[in-house]
Amino acid sequence: MISQKGNNYILIGMPGAGKSTIGVLLAKSLGAEFIDTDLVIQQKTGKLLKDIISEEGNETFKQIEEDVNASVEAENSVIAPGGSAIYSQRAMDHFKQIGTVIYLQLKFDTVAERLGDLADRGVVLDNGQTLCDLYHERIPLYEKYADITVDTDDLKIGEALEKVLENLI
Numbered sequence: 001m002i003s004q005k006g007n008n009y010i011l012i013g014m015p016g017a018g019k020s021t022i023g024v025l026l027a028k029s030l031g032a033e034f035i036d037t038d039l040v041i042q043q044k045t046g047k048l049l050k051d052i053i054s055e056e057g058n059e060t061f062k063q064i065e066e067d068v069n070a071s072v073e074a075e076n077s078v079i080a081p082g083g084s085a086i087y088s089q090r091a092m093d094h095f096k097q098i099g100t101v102i103y104l105q106l107k108f109d110t111v112a113e114r115l116g117d118l119a120d121r122g123v124v125l126d127n128g129q130t131l132c133d134l135y136h137e138r139i140p141l142y143e144k145y146a147d148i149t150v151d152t153d154d155l156k157i158g159e160a161l162e163k164v165l166e167n168l169i
């Protein structure tokens, strides 16, 4: 049986890559809905992401994130999950089934420049792990799940949006 992909677009990439910022603009351009699953998690738990991570730990956060991401029901939507979504095979299988996965690719230096205080932003980082370690751990996972990769380095937000639109399939 040939399985048909859904008509959603899912943005993946490092924190600060612009999944949320470009996602909402992409949805406007396409006349689509926009879903930021970080906000779904916050609404569901009644807690800020950074507080879930700091108070309950990475594993609990990843479990909550997996459950939320794997149960997104959407049509004609742009979906912006958090950067750690790629740790869940189950969630990513779901995303690949309901839509086209777009990887917003950035060089490490750009990611480091964009991100401020990691704890304040709530990044899933193991004890002793640096941002550079995290970047190298995740790149193969973003590449593994991407249907489309868009290099957005050195682009302004509007230019990155245009490049994403040009690359849509």
Ligand SMILES: Nc1ncnc2c1ncn2[C@@H]1O[C@H](COP(=O)(O)OP(=O)(O)O)[C@@H](O)[C@H]1O
Binding pocket: 013, 014, 015, 016, 017, 018, 019, 020, 021, 022, 080, 083, 114, 152, 155, 156, 157, 160
């Ligand atoms: N070219 C760009 N593309 C996307 N975001 C950019 C760009 N340049 C600067 N920014 C800034 O980087 C941040 C991206 O954050 P966000 O959209 O929350 O990313 P993510 O959801 O991937 O973590 C925003 O503050 C945005 O204004």
Ligand SMILES: O=C(O)C1=C[C@@H](OP(=O)(O)O)[C@@H](O)[C@H](O)C1
Binding pocket: 013, 014, 015, 016, 019, 020, 038, 049, 050, 081, 082, 083, 084, 085, 121, 122, 123, 124, 125
């Ligand atoms: O990459 C990460 O570890 C995370 C990224 C965040 O989302 P953004 O990628 O939208 O910033 C959020 O899901 C959470 O704080 C963990």
Ligand SMILES: [Mg+2]
Binding pocket: 019, 020, 021, 036, 038, 080, 081, 082
């Ligand atoms: Mg985001």
